[in-house]
Amino acid sequence: MTTTMERICMRGNLPLRILVAILVIIAVLFIGIPLAALLLRVPPELMLSSLQDTVVIDALFLSLVTASISTVIVIGFGTPIAYINARCQYPGKKIIDTITDIPVVLPPAVAGLALLMAFGRRGLVGQYLNLAGIDIAFTTIAVIMAQVFVASPFYIRQARTSFAGVNRVYEQAARTLGASPLTTFFSVTVPLAITGILSGAVMTFARALGEFGATIMFAGNLQGKTQTMPLAIYGALQGDINASLALAVILVIISFAVIIVIKILTEKEEAAP
Amino acid sequence: MIDIAVKKVLRDYMLDVNIQMPEGGTLVLLGENGAGKSTILNLVAGLMAPDTGHIRIGGETFVDTTTRTCIPAESRETGYMFQDYALFPHMTVYDNIAYGLRIRHLPREAIDARVRELTGPLDLLSVCDENVGSLSGGQRQRVALLRALAVKPKCLLLDEPFSALDVRTQVQVRQELKEILTAANVPAIMVTHDLRDAVALGDRICLMEHGEIVLCGDADAILQKGQHPFIDQFFIRS
Amino acid sequence: MTRSTLLISLAAGITILALLLAAGCTSSVTSPAQEKKQLTVFAAASLTGAMTDISKTYEAGHPDTKIVLNFDNAATLRTQIEQGAHADLFLSANTKHLTALQGEGLIINNSVKIFAKNKLALLIPKENRANITGLSDLAQPGIRLVVGTQEAPFGDYTRQALGKMANDSAYGLLYQNAVMKNIISEEPTVPSLVAKLRIGEADAGIAFASDVSEGDRALVTTIPIPDRYNVIALYPLGIVQESMVKDQAAAFAQFITSTEGNAILVRYGFAPADR
Numbered sequence: 001m002t003t004t005m006e007r008i009c010m011r012g013n014l015p016l017r018i019l020v021a022i023l024v025i026i027a028v029l030f031i032g033i034p035l036a037a038l039l040l041r042v043p044p045e046l047m048l049s050s051l052q053d054t055v056v057i058d059a060l061f062l063s064l065v066t067a068s069i070s071t072v073i074v075i076g077f078g079t080p081i082a083y084i085n086a087r088c089q090y091p092g093k094k095i096i097d098t099i100t101d102i103p104v105v106l107p108p109a110v111a112g113l114a115l116l117m118a119f120g121r122r123g124l125v126g127q128y129l130n131l132a133g134i135d136i137a138f139t140t141i142a143v144i145m146a147q148v149f150v151a152s153p154f155y156i157r158q159a160r161t162s163f164a165g166v167n168r169v170y171e172q173a174a175r176t177l178g179a180s181p182l183t184t185f186f187s188v189t190v191p192l193a194i195t196g197i198l199s200g201a202v203m204t205f206a207r208a209l210g211e212f213g214a215t216i217m218f219a220g221n222l223q224g225k226t227q228t229m230p231l232a233i234y235g236a237l238q239g240d241i242n243a244s245l246a247l248a249v250i251l252v253i254i255s256f257a258v259i260i261v262i263k264i265l266t267e268k269e270e271a272a273p
Numbered sequence: 274m275i276d277i278a279v280k281k282v283l284r285d286y287m288l289d290v291n292i293q294m295p296e297g298g299t300l301v302l303l304g305e306n307g308a309g310k311s312t313i314l315n316l317v318a319g320l321m322a323p324d325t326g327h328i329r330i331g332g333e334t335f336v337d338t339t340t341r342t343c344i345p346a347e348s349r350e351t352g353y354m355f356q357d358y359a360l361f362p363h364m365t366v367y368d369n370i371a372y373g374l375r376i377r378h379l380p381r382e383a384i385d386a387r388v389r390e391l392t393g394p395l396d397l398l399s400v401c402d403e404n405v406g407s408l409s410g411g412q413r414q415r416v417a418l419l420r421a422l423a424v425k426p427k428c429l430l431l432d433e434p435f436s437a438l439d440v441r442t443q444v445q446v447r448q449e450l451k452e453i454l455t456a457a458n459v460p461a462i463m464v465t466h467d468l469r470d471a472v473a474l475g476d477r478i479c480l481m482e483h484g485e486i487v488l489c490g491d492a493d494a495i496l497q498k499g500q501h502p503f504i505d506q507f508f509i510r511s
Numbered sequence: 512m513t514r515s516t517l518l519i520s521l522a523a524g525i526t527i528l529a530l531l532l533a534a535g536c537t538s539s540v541t542s543p544a545q546e547k548k549q550l551t552v553f554a555a556a557s558l559t560g561a562m563t564d565i566s567k568t569y570e571a572g573h574p575d576t577k578i579v580l581n582f583d584n585a586a587t588l589r590t591q592i593e594q595g596a597h598a599d600l601f602l603s604a605n606t607k608h609l610t611a612l613q614g615e616g617l618i619i620n621n622s623v624k625i626f627a628k629n630k631l632a633l634l635i636p637k638e639n640r641a642n643i644t645g646l647s648d649l650a651q652p653g654i655r656l657v658v659g660t661q662e663a664p665f666g667d668y669t670r671q672a673l674g675k676m677a678n679d680s681a682y683g684l685l686y687q688n689a690v691m692k693n694i695i696s697e698e699p700t701v702p703s704l705v706a707k708l709r710i711g712e713a714d715a716g717i718a719f720a721s722d723v724s725e726g727d728r729a730l731v732t733t734i735p736i737p738d739r740y741n742v743i744a745l746y747p748l749g750i751v752q753e754s755m756v757k758d759q760a761a762a763f764a765q766f767i768t769s770t771e772g773n774a775i776l777v778r779y780g781f782a783p784a785d786r
Binding site: 012013015016019023109113116117120121122137138216217219220221222226227231234235236237238239240241 | 513516517519520523584585586587590655657660661662663694695696697698699703706707710711712
């Protein structure tokens with residue numbers, strides 16, 4: 001909190017501060033008002049009755065489980081890529097960097113089509129899997145693959161920036177103290193990059209939770225197996241808009257809860273030492 | 274025992290150094306910034322590799338390009354004190370000093386005893402549980418030194434250990450370090466741009482310029498006017 | 512106030528002003544009363560090919576009218592009209608949504624008429640590796656079938672058709688169960704269903720006969736479903752109450768139901784409306 005004297009000294013900046021305040025208020029309202037409109041339109045009784053519908057329960061459960069698994073997979077595979085690209089130079093690095101970023105630019109439906117053309121039963125790789133009796137498209141695995149594909153750039157980009165921001169000298173110090181490269185990574189690099197890593201993971205989870213276009217194309221839409229919340233919402237939209245709104249509000253509330261819990265937990269980590 | 278004979282192509286010049294100290298002791302590398310002194314430390318620590326040559330410390334061959342041997346950095350048991358200390362910012366004083374000991378899986382009591390043994394005489398016991406970010410410059414320097422010493426290294430590497438300290442602390446710490454080095458009784462290589470540090474602590478002093486050694490000798494031999502402009506500047510001052 | 516603060520404030524102020532002006536300008540562009548009258552038509556997505564053709568033909572014959580088409584699924588269009596989106600004519604894929612809008616007083620009641628009919632058909636990829644020749648093959652184990660969601664008209668009618676077949680001794684309840692089991696995905700829109708057929712990921716799909724575009728006919732074969740099991744979808748149109756160009760809308764509606772308009776609809780796989 002600023003002191004009286006500090007406020008007096010800052011007086012010259014008042015117009016700028018007012019402008020900034022206005023911009024912040026507009027930005028928050030722009031996001032907040034549509035959300036509020038959504039929440040106000042749905043009466044609580046409708047939401048409660050929706051929550052008891054098996055379609056909704058199945059979709060919620062599937063969404064949360066697949067998004068969690070997808071996030072874990074993205075962290076597992078994305079962390080090495082992010083670290084290597086943060087630290088090392090190698091031929092073709094720029095190409096690899098661009099490839100890992102591309103899913104962000106691709107319209108999700110196109111991403112789904114691409115996955116289908118790669119892993120569908122007539123696909124580039126899928127045709128051989130099909131011969132072995134393995135069919136990936138239209139399964140829950142396909143849901144996870146679609147989410148991993150579209151959501152991975154969020155984590156990889158953020159993790160890469162965070163790792164690059166860790167001063168190498170700390171890793172060097174750990175090495176001279178006897179830590180192997182792997183031990184150094186987990187005891188020094190990760191703790192120093194953790195805020196960015198967690199933020200990237202949360203973004204990935206959120207994107208996976210909201211994923212629609214690639215999922216409907218590659219995994220299809222079947223209750224309990226591949227019908228995630230976004231698919232259920234879109235399906236309901238065709239029939240009863242109120243049901244659709246109720247589902248949308250449920251998704252927003254659950255996502256909000258998950259993300260804020262993660263933020264609280266991670267802030268505790270920072271406050272601890 | 275120190276045996277360094279290495280060549281390495283660097284960005285601005287070629288590093289070409291040949292130093293032998295069969296009796297061990299403290300080697301001081303003197304010179305301007307960018308002369309290649311810190312690179313020698315990194316080569317000895319294993320953070321960099323030479324193009325050709327070998328490094329043998331205390332009887333152990335760290336790296337030898339002719340036989341293609343190379344011991345990884347984490348196995349060389351060197352204690353490195355970095356120029357800006359590189360204290361782990363997310364850890365307390367205790368955890369920093371204990372880091373190397375924990376890596377070696379020593380039992381908790383042994384680690385505890387060792388940390389107390391080190392921090393006591395240097396007046397750091399009271400700040401053991403504080404995060405390193407809240408320490409003064411002098412305290413951080415001591416913690417960095419203790420962290421390197423804690424694992425009882427076979428060789429000490431010190432990069433400009435006094436540069437970040439004020440003059441009064443420098444004098445005091447120079448004396449402390451002399452005692453610590455004598456007590457530790459391991460080969461040590463110290464990098465500095467200050468002749469006073471070199472003279473106070475070095476058994477052998479080597480002046481480096483553009484990756485090469487231009488002058489080598491003990492304190493008396495070095496402290497002669499007219500040998501090299503770098504030495505002369507200290508005479509004008511005093 | 513320092514110079515740079517003044518400059519930043521001015522720049523921001525100008526930007527905001529510019530945005531407001533732009534918003535004001537665009538809203539006034541859509542008002543009619545220039546040489547051409549603009550007719551905004553909201554039409555169900557399944558009418559995309561047919562309506563584009565029809566409106567081009569109409570514009571050629573009526574240079575004073577410019578038709579703007581907005582295609583989407585009928586439920587979305589209905590919601591948009593309810594929320595005040597500007598439309599003059601609404602063409603729906605089933606009566607439900609239009610009736611709802613009538614109930615809300617948003618449609619001119621006596622303008623409502625059926626302009627086309629549609630029937631379900633069995634769609635097969637050209638390759639037909641699963642060797643499907645007719646409805647009975649759909650019950651074979653391992654067939655990968657795609658249909659519409661329950662809420663989508665084409666999905667709703669599919670289930671009705673299967674219900675009819677279940678009641679017929681030629682197919683029966685076992686047939687219906689077997690077919691439902693073969694469903695690998697319920698598509699909310701037709702394009703995603705057809706996409707899966709085109710690249711051979713599904714063995715068969717059930718949608719409207721009109722849903723296979725001319726471009727897709729090389730890749731997808733259409734097998735008609737007998738009338739006794741089929742569900743006739745009625746496509747109604749209506750003029751929106753708030754339209755500013757009601758006469759033009761009526762004229763266009765007239766054209767759609769004329770012989771010429773009907774002929775175009777038939778070419779796209781629809782059945783003509785009764786007179």
